[in-house]
Amino acid sequence: xxxxxxxxxxxxxxxxxxxxxxxxxxxxxxxxxxxxxxxxxxxxxxxxxxxxxxxxxxxxxxxxxxxxxxxxxxxxxxxxxxxxxxxxxxxxxxxxxxxxxxxxxxxxxxxxxxxxxxxxxxxxxx
Numbered sequence: 001x002x003x004x005x006x007x008x009x010x011x012x013x014x015x016x017x018x019x020x021x022x023x024x025x026x027x028x029x030x031x032x033x034x035x036x037x038x039x040x041x042x043x044x045x046x047x048x049x050x051x052x053x054x055x056x057x058x059x060x061x062x063x064x065x066x067x068x069x070x071x072x073x074x075x076x077x078x079x080x081x082x083x084x085x086x087x088x089x090x091x092x093x094x095x096x097x098x099x100x101x102x103x104x105x106x107x108x109x110x111x112x113x114x115x116x117x118x119x120x121x122x123x124x125x126x
Contacts, residue, residue, distance in 0.1 A: 036124055050126040054083075057122040059090070060109065064116040070109045075123060077104035083125020085109070091117035099123075 039045035062068035080101035089095035
């Protein structure tokens with residue numbers, strides 16, 4: 001029986017945070033037969049399985065600057081357009097965190113100005 005995994009990224013972050021998957025950066029390569037579904041910008045998600053899917057999660061401190069940032073490095077993705085990250089500020093829950101994709105190996109998480117909060121993140125792609 002072929003098993004498939006379709007992940008809505010927002011749900012994964014909530015589940016990941018609830019399960020405590022913030023114990024430092026982790027990477028998961030998935031076995032053959034499992035896949036992530038890339039929905040793109042459409043409301044109706046068509047099946048478009050990603051080859052060689054990966055998920056990376058962890059926690060990182062924001063630097064205290066204007067704005068405050070955390071630069072993620074060593075990511076295992078093919079390019080800046082082959083993955084997406086979502087993040088949550090665990091110190092100041094109401095703060096928004098925005099991800100900017102520099103390359104497949106690097107992304108920047110940007111939060112509010114002049115804070116040194118901790119963020120938890122999950123990045124999924126190929």
